[in-house]
Amino acid sequence: MFAIVRSMEDAFVPDRSETLDPSDWTKFRDLAHRVLDDAIDYLLGIRYQPAWRGVPDWVKSELREAPPEDGQGAESAYHEFQRLVLPYVYANVHPRAWGWVIGVGTPQGIVHQMWTAALNCNVFGAEQSPDYVEERVLNWFKEKFGFSSACSGLLVSGTSMATMTALAIARTAMLGNHVVTEGLQGEAKPVALYCSDEAHFSVAKAVALLGMGTNSLRRIGVDENFRISIPELLTRISKDRENGYAPLCIIGNAGTVNTGATDDLEQLASICARENLWFHIDGAFGALLKLSPPLRPIVSGLEKADSVAFDLHKWMHIPYDAACLLTRHPEHHRATFSSAGAYVERHQRGISTGISYIDYGIETSRPFRALKIWWALKENGFRKYAGMIERNVEQARLLAYLVDREPQLCLLSANLNIVCFQFAPAGLAEPGVSELNRELLYRLHETGVAVPSYTELKGRFAIRVAITNHRTTSDDITLFVREVVRIGSDLAASS
Ligand SMILES: *Cc1c(COP(=O)(O)O)cnc(C)c1O
Numbered sequence: 203m204f205a206i207v208r209s210m211e212d213a214f215v216p217d218r219s220e221t222l223d224p225s226d227w228t229k230f231r232d233l234a235h236r237v238l239d240d241a242i243d244y245l246l247g248i249r250y251q252p253a254w255r256g257v258p259d260w261v262k263s264e265l266r267e268a269p270p271e272d273g274q275g276a277e278s279a280y281h282e283f284q285r286l287v288l289p290y291v292y293a294n295v296h297p298r299a300w301g302w303v304i305g306v307g308t309p310q311g312i313v314h315q316m317w318t319a320a321l322n323c324n325v326f327g328a329e330q331s332p333d334y335v336e337e338r339v340l341n342w343f344k345e346k347f348g349f350s351s352a353c354s355g356l357l358v359s360g361t362s363m364a365t366m367t368a369l370a371i372a373r374t375a376m377l378g379n380h381v382v383t384e385g386l387q388g389e390a391k392p393v394a395l396y397c398s399d400e401a402h403f404s405v406a407k408a409v410a411l412l413g414m415g416t417n418s419l420r421r422i423g424v425d426e427n428f429r430i431s432i433p434e435l436l437t438r439i440s441k442d443r444e445n446g447y448a449p450l451c452i453i454g455n456a457g458t459v460n461t462g463a464t465d466d467l468e469q470l471a472s473i474c475a476r477e478n479l480w481f482h483i484d485g486a487f488g489a490l491l492k493l494s495p496p497l498r499p500i501v502s503g504l505e506k507a508d509s510v511a512f513d514l515h516k517w518m519h520i521p522y523d524a525a526c527l528l529t530r531h532p533e534h535h536r537a538t539f540s541s542a543g544a545y546v547e548r549h550q551r552g553i554s555t556g557i558s559y560i561d562y563g564i565e566t567s568r569p570f571r572a573l574k575i576w577w578a579l580k581e582n583g584f585r586k587y588a589g590m591i592e593r594n595v596e597q598a599r600l601l602a603y604l605v606d607r608e609p610q611l612c613l614l615s616a617n618l619n620i621v622c623f624q625f626a627p628a629g630l631a632e633p634g635v636s637e638l639n640r641e642l643l644y645r646l647h648e649t650g651v652a653v654p655s656y657t658e659l660k661g662r663f664a665i666r667v668a669i670t671n672h673r674t675t676s677d678d679i680t681l682f683v684r685e686v687v688r689i690g691s692d693l694a695a696s697s
Contacts (some may be wrong), residue, residue, distance in 0.1 A: 225465070227643075228274065233276055238316075248296050249297055251296070252646050252649070253298050253651070253652055254292055254653050255289060255290055255632060256290070256648070258290075260360060261286055261290060262325075262513045278533065283410055292653070293453075294306060298595060298651065298678050298681075298682060299652075299653045300628070300653060300655075300671065301655035302485055303381070303486065303668050304516065304670065305519045305670055306519050306671050307522075308521075310577075310581060311519070311520065311521040312521075313635035314574035315521055317394045317573065318570050318574060324568065325559060325568045326558075326565075327554070327556055327558040327559050327569050329555045329556035332572060333559065334557075334571060335576045336557075336559070336572035337557060340354075340355040340357070341577070343526055346584065347504060350530070352532065353529060353531075353532065353578055353605065354519050354528075354529055354531075354532035354536075355526060355528040355529065355530055355534045355570040356526070356693050357524065357525070358525050358565070360513060360515070360525045360526055361402075361406035361485075363483055363525065363564070364511030364526060364527035365408050365453075366484065367511075367527050368408070368453065368482050368507075368510075368529060369395075369408045369409065370404075370412055370518065370538050370539075371529055371535050371538050372450065372482060372508065372509065372532050373393075373412055373450070373538075374538040375508070375531055376393075376451065376479075377389065377450070377582035381644070384411050385606050391446055391447055392418060392446075392447055393414050393418050393456065394418050394447040394448065394449045395449075395451045395452075396435055396438065396439065396449060396451050396453065397422045397452070398422050398428075398429070398449075398455060398465060399423055399424050400458040400461070400463060401453060402455075402458070402486070403457050405419065406419055406455050406514070420438050421598045422438060427463060427645075428460065428461045430465045432466065435452070439479075449479055451481070452482070453484060454481065454507070455488070456488035457485065457488020457491075460666070461615040461622060461659070462488070463618075464488055464501060467502060467503030467506070468502055468503035471506035474508075475506075479634055480509070481511070482508060482510070482511070483510040485511060486512060486516060487619075487670060488501060489510055490517045490518065490587070491618075492504060493588040493591065494591055494592050495586040497588075497591065499602070509527065510527070510528050511527050512525065512526055513525045516590055517590075518575075518578075518587055519590075519670075520574050522577050523576055528550055536561050539560070539561055539562050539563055539692060540551045541566075543679060546558070553656060578622045591619075594619045594670060597669050597676060598620065598667070600676055601679050604680065606612075608683065608687060608691060611624070611683075611687070612624045612626040619669045622659055622664035622666045623664065624636075624662060624664060624665065625638065625639055625665075625693075627690070627691070638690070640688050641693055642693055645689045646665075646686070649689075651681075651682070651685045652678075654667045669681075
């Protein structure tokens, strides 16, 4: 507590004219318009730029600067950005950026984000229109995914966060509300959760952070198509029950990160119903197949999940970050996250009458993620996104065909939008092939031709192309295959 002053003179605060607002709004307006033009030009020209450029040592050392005590001004700071940052961004906005699973964004997203920044909303539970925009976006996806409007959901930063949130709800639902207060301390039996070997690492992280320990996560083997082995899963569940474990949840994959495989979600749903387990789906990108009539059958059963986690910043190209969690158990959702405090109580009138998002997740302060999603969906419509997804799947099919046809290339997996292969010239055996492909991958990156990533399949190093890119054309695919063969042949000849 500070001492209360006793006179007006002592309480007087000199009215400094300085704020964080621009001192010259006209100058600021000019700069803002120029920045917008530069950003649009950047996207217009991106196809003609390398997809990747390494960060030079001089840039890294200049970025290691001391904390700036006095500002250098807007113009000069922007100039520094253009000089030190802009040229060395991994251009996942490039038409041949196919590494990991990364969305491309849109030019319209710049505009949506301008208003997001200007409003600078905190969507935690004040009575305001943004809260209803989020509710609307959640309801659209509930409808698309076959969840009733009574289900609950939340926009979050990514599928990792959505899965963490979902597994917290699963824990409460399966063990009871007392886990919120007691944790797992008093549980009679240790829990067990199930996912395939191919599940994303974020699942194990969530299990660890929820106090269940990664050893409780049973990693079940996969079949030849990288889908969870149902017989092995059933055996493991019954063995666990015999051994005194309490099976809690199955985590199914709709599109694995390695190969794009989707588990048999119908079977998993019926196993969960029969065994009384929570059914969670990691549908980071694959869940969106629900939007496409021809592709929808692949994720049949998704609508039966107790919870599903998926990204909007990957295959929907909403600017980072944007992801969604849906669950058909709002009561367990609220029991897990309800947030108490006199300062956030709901009131009959005034600012605290709206939806209380803090009762549904981990974050308190939350950005207005819904605006860029709502705006983009209204602009483009769901049908257009479905078309973009279908085209990427066709492009992956084209790539698989070209790889299969090329005698020096060996197709390791092709599923959905993900193709894994090796350059494997006649006469070269492992580990030589994997070594050569590692070098080939680096050359592709360093020349900036294209950015695939990599993985390991059945002990072999694979070049991995994951197409979540609305800018990719079939010419990009043929150019890529040509360059792979050209660089690969050079490497093979010189080794
Ligand atoms: C990307 C991805 C994740 C993690 O999602 P984030 O949005 O990066 O948190 C989880 N699972 C799969 C299958 C993914 O592709």
